[in-house]
Amino acid sequence: MYIDMGRRDRDSPNALLPGLLDMLVLQTLTLGPLHGYGIARHIEQTSGDRLRIEEGSLYPALQRLQLQGWVTSRWETSSTSRRARFYQLTRAGRQQLDTEASAFDEMLAAVAGVMQAS
């Protein structure tokens, strides 16, 4: 599956499940600070390579989350002793994740209900 979250407009009708990328990023960051590539890799690995992020939309998404105040970033030296930008979840981000996750669960349940009924 390929998630296209590259559009600036989250309500764009072309986007399947608007806001999904944001939620996945927030969820990933609950593990601790990570750089952009790390986030992408984590999502790929935990989904067993079934979810592949369009990387071009990852960085605008990270900016969007920062603007909302859900994520902050800072430059730090990574384990391979190279400077990289690390993203970290804020308290507001954690709250947002809870909201989005429960909304997502509800939607999944609803979709599942429809699919099983027919």
Next chain:
Amino acid sequence: MKAIGKLWRRMMLALRSSQFDRELDEEMRQHLEWRTQDAIDAGMDEAEARRAAARRLGDTLRVREASRDVWGLTWLRDLDQDLRFGVRLLWRNPGFAAAAILSLGLGIGATAGVFMLADAALLRELPVSHPGDLSILEWRAEQWPKVSVWSAYRDAESGLRVGGSFSFGTFQHLAVDAAPKASVAAFAGIPKVSLVAANQPWTAETLVVSGGYFNTVGARPALGRLLVPSDDVPGAAPAVVVSHRLWQRAFGGDAGAIGQMVTVNGQSFTVVGVAERSFFGLRPGTWVDLYLPVTVGLGVDPDIRRRRSPFTSPGLWWFELVARRRPGVTSADLEKVLDRTFGQAIDPSVLQGLSTRPHVHLRPGGRGYAFLVRDARKPLSVLLALAGLVLLVACANVGNLLLARSSARRQEWAMRLALGATRARVARQHLAEGAALGVFGGLTGLLVAGPFVRSLVLLFSAGRDDRWYDVGFDWRVLAFGAGLSVVAGLVLGVMPVIRLLTSASPAPAHGFRSSGGGWRRRQGLSRPLVAVQIALSLAMLVASGLFVRSLHNLHAVRLGFNAEGVLLFDVDPVRGGYGGARRLELLNGIRRTLEGVPGVLNSTRSSMALVDGRRAADIIRIPGRPVTNVEDSVSDLLEVGPDFHAVLQVPILTGRAIGERDDAGAPLIAVVNEAFARMYFPGEVPVGRQVLVDYPRDSPPVTIVGVARDAKFASIREDTADPLICLPDAQRPRATGTVIAVRVSGEPAAARGAIVRALGRAYPSLPLSRMRTFEEQSGEQLATERLLSVLSSAFGFVALVLAAVGLYGAMAFSVTRRTAEIGIRTALGATRREVVTLILRDAARVIVPGLVVGVGLALAAVRVIRAQLFGLSPTDLPTIVAMVCVVAGVAFFAAYVPARRAARVDPTEALRAE
């Protein structure tokens, strides 16, 4: 809250926006590298891995743009570019830029300057703590209560009698009953006192205040302490608080002033404190220097000293009251409580014959008594309107220049649009240019406003040291100036944009040819703008013409006495040590001394100078005739020395004047004016009749011995004479200042020195002050009129110059455009005169409508300034005609200059240019 956080993060990012791209690029470079490395580790060929990684990330430029867009950085960068572009455009045409910025700066500066003054006089809150909690008490009644009231007027709209002062007894009741809801304080102005501080004499504006005054008002001390209730009880040590200003002047700002003794009208007081520097009392535009507690302080007022028991007299309503509401108490709540108490406390004797009682009404007190600054309000609003018009004309002018230029730049715009710029972007560049103009104009305006407002203050307070405005920049002035700049900038930017958006789709192929066609079609907005400028400047010049003429009328007014060759000066016998019976000795001595001064013809004295803007009036009774209506039983009152009428050359119509023989022992007499005779003795012979003057109480009747011709009394603006009764000052014990009038032969200025020297020798301790001629005195009185004429003329002139420049620009532009046409006409045999006529006729199509509209505007506007005019109708035809001629002349001259240039067009040159 959320939006604020977002805005904050956006701003922080914008500050380091230059890093943004670098950091993002670095991030993406690392991303690619890691992805490539991972692929190589997974066994992929290096080149292949690199390509795959790049494919996954996509176009890095697009990622960057998308990331920037999240923050609105793209928009910001465009704005930045546009602003730079706007400034660069201005920079490229320094002549244009200077003209535009200066025009705007003058307009904005003038408007902001007048606003600063209005702000200080009318709008600013008192410099006390929580001014919003203050309320001012007044009463409203359908009929006048039978009281002697300090401040009251009849409201023209409601017809109600409105008073601002109460009896002291009423105040005490109100203060007690309202205590749970508010603290109430009383104060009353008393006549200027003679003060001796640090062994030097001064005169000081003085207020007597109840003990809680400073606490209620919310003033703070600069030094020492302010008055407290325990200062205001019988037997308390006499304490006085001085203003910061007086402290600086009299004590040189010495902290040792606290505890020093000063004498006020001969009574000793101890200085206990200095009020805060900014505290001037409760009346913006005036200044109080001394604050005395009521109980001891009223004793220094000689008028009150003569009255019996001023505190308990229910008919003396002399105290103004101010209240500070306690937290949570609304004005309506407090008003209810106060009015109930007022109804109970009011003495029945003052309500005799009245069907309703007065009711308490509360006014917001945060700005003090600013609403009473009526004499400043009207001229200020007129000035503000005039300055605003100048700004409007300036905007129109700059707008016109911009329009003319944008026409010239049509090709450039066409080119840009053809190359793919959006209209919105091009429009924004125009707006940015307007904004740049607005900003620079606003800055220039701020520079202009300072000196301008200082000269305004000088003009406004000319010769009156009790007038004072703390004029300065505060947030309101800055906001006002910034608002003006923004509006001006927007208007300037929008005008070309409207043209741009309404013009047909511009194809560059057409844009390159620009000759032919009148300017009517090309400059849709330009012509009406010039016409509007002409109309506005005409309206302003008509107003200024009216002001100048009424000032002239005021100078030329018939006074009813001979003001030429008279010198006036004030003496203060009490301060000079001539109190009580010695006062008359002194005044007669001055008279004799002056007789010996070369150049002096004769001299006299009076309790106040004629036409000095002041008046004293009292109730008059005719024995055997009951007073039916207080309003109809009043006369102005003047106490005069011997030969008063002779020295001022007021003709005596019947009977005799007041002379030397009318001294303290002689029968009590009076001389009245014609208006007095008409009012109290219609159809009778007034000479020989007796009248009672109500003040001091129980004085014996005086006999009228003469009737004098009516003359102006308090002000030269009086239309009709009011009744006036003159009493010999030898028969009236007084203690305050006296005005000496000296008639001299020749130039009054020449006699000044001799008079001062002679009196200085004879009475070294006697201070003389305000030596002046009537002309100089009326100059002080006419300060407002002079201010209006000077400023409106200046504004009108600036507007006319701007309009002329605008017209010149428009016509010059038109001539350039029509060069080819003119060339053809000349080639076909048109004479120079015909060409000039052609251009002037074109200009007339702008000028004439402008003049017509201007006359209409002027006629509408003069209604507003009617009250400021004197001795002429607001639709004064000569003024209007003269100003129309001036404006028309200047306008046609402005058009004639380019017309002459058109006439010199060489036909061959013109055609070749085609």
